Amino acid sequence: MLNRRHIRVKVMQTIYAFKGGESDDFSKDQKFLLFSIDNMYNLYLLLISLLIEVQKRAEEHLEKKQKAHLATKDDKDPNRKFVNNQLLHILKDNTQLKNQFDAYKITNWELDSEYVDVIFREIMTSDLYKDYMTTRTSDFKEDKDFIVDVYKNIIAPNEKLYDYIEDKNLTWLDDLPTVNTTILKLLRKSKASSPDNQFTPKLYKDQDDKQFAIDLFKKTILNQAVLNAEIEKRTQNWDSDRIANVDFVLLQMAICELLNFSSIPVKVTMNEYLEIAKEYSTPKSSIFINGILDKLVKEYEADGKLTKLGRGLM
Template sequence: LLKINYWETYPEHIDSLWKKIIESSLIDDYSNDSKNTFEEDKVFVVNLFKKIIAPNSKLFEFYEDMEISWANDYPLINTLVLNSLKKIKIRSRISFVMKRLYKNDEDADFGVKIIKAVIDNKEMLQDEIGKITPNWDNERIAQIDLILLQMCLSEFLFFDSIPIKVSINEYLEIAKEYSSNKSNIFINGIMDTLSKQLDKDKRINKNKRGLQLFTIFDEI
């Protein structure tokens, strides 16, 4: 994540934003009333963020240059900031604290664990996928689809608290966002077949939580 001291190196972005704020009608309307309430102050700050800061193209380009994933994180971060601003309460320091991005340490560690599982077991994962796609060389499968298949298969085998259908649905959503229109159909077919075969071979071992959720999804 970018630290606030970046602005010492790139003050022009702060200057640019400040000029836009000063020139906006928002500042005129706000400054005309010398007796604003706390709620009115909060509305003013929220509007500044929504109408000037968040949509600023130069600021977006700066973040994108400094952090390659910013384009993907942009909607989430803006939503978190906006919700935090709206929830600020008078004389309450805790209300100024940004909401946690992850619900707990397990959630925060998940990304690292799934990547490590894929890297450590890459050959085995590719072999398993190859059994279901005998007429497809790995080179013929889109790289993003192959990665998603490997990640989903890793969840089947190494993450005992995540139900099979939860994993499949999650990677189908990712495929819709980042791959081709037909990828989710391809991935769904491969993972559905793989999950049934692995379950038949008793290679899928889910804990109580995973099994409970699996049962719920089966009943829907």
């Protein structure tokens, strides 16, 4: 679920907030880094559980209409296509998901049910829903395509849900695009016979990714003096106040990665930090960072300081 770029973003945010120096104890900051990454899985579970709660709300809605004093013929014999959606039932009946909800205490929608109502109403009034409900039966593919479209076009861009997520945990806003992409990928890949673990993905692709997060954070912090000197040598014509703090952190991390992570190709490192700068810093930051790193790489290559092995991973 987690990719290397998002790991770099998490490390950047933690270093940016770090107020100490390389000789200070940063164990609390490292714990915060890992907690911030782990908390991304909570967001994943929260949004997957929202789909299940919407299905439950649809079922409750039909039951109320059936029991109404002036129930119509359609109310008494409603179209249950959405309520019976096969993909939603796979999620609802998934034992591993239920266990994860319990383990991570995912009970938000019991307390904040109004957000379930918001999403449910938006689905019910959508053209997607109207088109889907023109028949009473469907196969798994139609059910799956409908839920993918609902998530992509109704849930993911919902502003009220976005505000709710921001209020609950500020770091989740940076996690949201990655989590939404993961959920859509898993929904699209699902089959009628999908195993339970289909919807309980690993947070890290492997142990190397977790170690990468720890090592990048530690090595950047522990070598700040050397890294800062490298940056200052190449920015002598720049007023230090004009260099954005985020740019300085990204340069520290990029130089640290170039010198200390032999399995990551130079091009990968440069591209990753340029893309992060475009998203998190000023409009001209990527040009500035590219210029500094390009000079450094040429100097390091000439001095034999760059030792790269294998292809490396994103």
